[in-house]
Amino acid sequence: MDLFLERLISGLTNGSIYALLALALVVVFRGTGTLNFAQGELALFTTFVAWWLTTQSLPIWFAIAAALGVGFIMGALIERLLIRPVAKRNDMAVLIVALGLFTGLNSLAGLLWGSETKIMPSPFPNGESDFISIGGARLYGDALGVWGALIGLMGLMTLLFRFTKVGLHMRAVADNATSATLAGVRTSRILAIGWGLSGAIGALAGVLVTPLAPQQLSLTTMFSIFIAASAAALFGGLDSLVGAVVGGLVIGVLEAMLTGYVSVIGGSLQQTSALLIIVVILFAKPTGLFGTTKLVRV
Amino acid sequence: MGVQDPTVVDDTPRVTAPGGMPSGPVPAPVSPGGGGLTGRGPLTIIEGSRRHWALRALGVVAVVAVLLLASQAQAFRVGQFTNVFIIAIAIVGLNLVTGHTGLLSIGHSAFFGLGAYTTGVLVARYDAAPMTTIPVAVVLSFVLGLLVGLPSLRIKGLYLALVTLTVGVSFPEIIRRAEELTGGAAGLVVRSASLAPPAWTGLGRAQRGIWMFWVSAAVLLLVMWLSRNLVRSRFGLGMRSTRDHEIAAAASGVRVARTKILAFGVSGAITGLAGSLFTMYIGALSPDGSFTLLKSIELVTGLVLGGIATQLGPVVGAVAVVFLPQLTGAFSTGPLSGVVFGVVLIAIVFVMPEGIVGRIGLWVRRRVAVVPADRPGLAADTTAAPPPAPPPHSNTHNRWEDQ
Known part of the structure; x- marks a missing residue:
């Protein structure tokens, strides 16, 4: 039982990270209608920024705040300078730009800070003895911290979308950009804010995951997380925030359980099996679990 | 964008753009009876004519020569x-x-x-x-x-x-x-x-x-x-x-x-x-x-660089993805080449969205048009009446995208 609980805890923790990055993907998708391939690498870059600030003997919380800020600015700039000019053309062009960012940002991080593995300090207590015991399973401080961050972010986003003007405008743009523009919404600014927001969320996911990740902070850290996150976002149905969170958690737990209980899969086929299950689900529901089906007039 | 008009089948790589990729400026139409006479239109070559075959032969010779030369390296x-x-x-x-x-x-x-x-x-x-x-x-x-x-x-x-x-x-x-x-x-x-x-x-x-x-x-x-x-x-x-x-x-x-x-x-x-x-x-x-997935990304990059939905695009794209990292690696091995790779990829989307071959194809098609022999109305030097139905422009470009 305690083994099961431990797997559940680790699954939920990884799942929360996937959910965070998936939220970033969904925010972009709702605005621009594309999957931001560079989201993971953007998060990686901002995490390097945070790491670099901690090596300058700045407190970790300041470093995280700065990384969020950098993430916001970079996201907004990317939208304004690189995405918007080509977004009118088609999906493929945006996708290629994102692929370019993917390679470019990853290499830029390597160029600035070297490719060797860095140790990123955790903002939460994560020593050997910092755990609460639940039914024999150990719940460590940083796992709790990650859950807390996800819940907190969900709360903030609900507030943003429900009760603020910017949130209302973002929903309007996601729903129908043309109508929103005609009604006086400054669509272009809203799009930039959306990308900035997702850059900041990605940065949060990055700084939270690296102390937990087996590779710590290296150039490959974010890639597998990005794969899982994009699967989570698609699973939930690209345009649903709730779907992204549910998707992330489901994938995290699925991975942990499959790895733990199905010996054929073991530690080596977890991505494959998680993704396969999602494909099967997509087969049944082609726009994800919570996605809206688009009706097109022909 | 377009289902191509079957009348402009030719050997030059076609620029059609996939799923809405813009094909850039529309190539100058071969207006019936116009073209060569005004001196401004493209050079018209009739498909299957002697000139056309000579061009093809030239192409074959060029390919063989390049291969022979390359094999000596x-x-x-x-x-x-x-x-x-x-x-x-x-x-x-x-x-x-x-x-x-x-x-x-x-x-x-x-x-x-x-x-x-x-x-x-x-x-x-x-x-x-x-x-x-x-x-x-x-x-x-x-x-x-x-x-x-x-x-x-x-x-x-x-x-x-x-x-x-x-x-x-x-x-x-x-x-x-x-x-x-x-x-x-x-x-x-x-x-x-x-x-x-x-x-x-x-x-x-x-x-x-x-x-x-x-x-x-x-x-x-x-x-x-x-x-x-x-x-x-x-x-x-x-x-x-x-x-x-x-x-x-x-x-x-x-x-x-x-x-x-x-x-x-x-x-x-x-x-x-x-x-x-x-x-x-x-x-x-x-x-x-x-x-790994990076290989897939390399292939997609090559395809886009060379020119999506073109015949020669894959070759040009392959040259680019094999040699570009080495060129950029020459002034600094390692990460910098990755940065340059990313920048080039983005730059291509901005300045040459139809890819290298696509761009060249546009340029060539403005100057040379290969038309099938059974559509004399398209040939520049014929006095035959143009085919009944199509208005001047409909021969050269599809109308799908405009509707």
Whole structure:
């Protein structure tokens, strides 16, 4: 039982990270209608920024705040300078730009800070003895911290979308950009804010995951997380925030359980099996679990 | 965008843009009876005329000359050229499904890998002759392609990209898992003795480089010819109309489902063929080496750089992805080349969205038009009446996108 609980805890923790990055993907998708391939690498870059600030003997919380800020600015700039000019053309062009960012940002991080593995300090207590015991399973401080961050972010986003003007405008743009523009919404600014927001969320996911990740902070850290996150976002149905969170958690737990209980899969086929299950689900529901089906007039 | 007007079939690479990729400025139309007379229109060449054949012959001579010249280069250069050919074959495969059918695949590394590992395992474990493994690799990749194509009936757009992503991500994991057969993470080494050129060529084991150079070049030419014919066939028309407007295609009698699945199959088979050659060329395989998602990204990059849905794009794109990292690596090895790679990729989208070949094709088509002999109205030097129905502009460009 305690083994099961431990797997559940680790699954939920990884799942929360996937959910965070998936939220970033969904925010972009709702605005621009594309999957931001560079989201993971953007998060990686901002995490390097945070790491670099901690090596300058700045407190970790300041470093995280700065990384969020950098993430916001970079996201907004990317939208304004690189995405918007080509977004009118088609999906493929945006996708290629994102692929370019993917390679470019990853290499830029390597160029600035070297490719060797860095140790990123955790903002939460994560020593050997910092755990609460639940039914024999150990719940460590940083796992709790990650859950807390996800819940907190969900709360903030609900507030943003429900009760603020910017949130209302973002929903309007996601729903129908043309109508929103005609009604006086400054669509272009809203799009930039959306990308900035997702850059900041990605940065949060990055700084939270690296102390937990087996590779710590290296150039490959974010890639597998990005794969899982994009699967989570698609699973939930690209345009649903709730779907992204549910998707992330489901994938995290699925991975942990499959790895733990199905010996054929073991530690080596977890991505494959998680993704396969999602494909099967997509087969049944082609726009994800919570996605809206688009009706097109022909 | 456009189902091409069958009347402008010619040898120059076509710039059609997939799923809405802009084809840039519309090439100058060949106005009936105008053209050459005014001196401003393109040079008109009638398809099948002596001039046309001379041009074709010139093209063949040029290709043979370039190949002969390239084969004389230093051994490591010859190796690089071989690599270019192999990547080009893989991109030709990708082009069929992504360029001509409009289904974005980011899982083609799996087809490449399946072909490579089929040949590798058969040669290393079962002592098969390398060339005899090619059909096996092609058939297996074809079947995998059909399987990947299957979900495309229900799953569309980015969701479909996720399916291909799954295949791309899974492949290295499965290879690592199937250790007994594939050597797992440690990799699979094929003894160079088993990869030696066949005896009838008279080439020794040390000349494997030049042997693979010619084999790859021949396969590339064959595959390009097949792909060209496929795209121009009735099936190819179905592929393009599926890309341009699926509902209209279905309404016009195109079997969209079959078209998509078969396109994936053929595409996978060609990319698998490239993988098979890759094993013979490189001799050692590892799951994390050439078969990860990054390979898929490299192939997509090559396709876009060269020119989506063009005939020569894959070759130019392959040259770019093989040599660009080395060029940029020359002034600084390592990360900087990655940065430059990313910047170049983005720059291409901004300044040359139709790709290198696409851009050149536009330029050429403004100056040279090859028209079929049975449409005399298109030829510049004829006095025959223009064909009854079409208004001046409708001959040269499709009208789909304008509606």
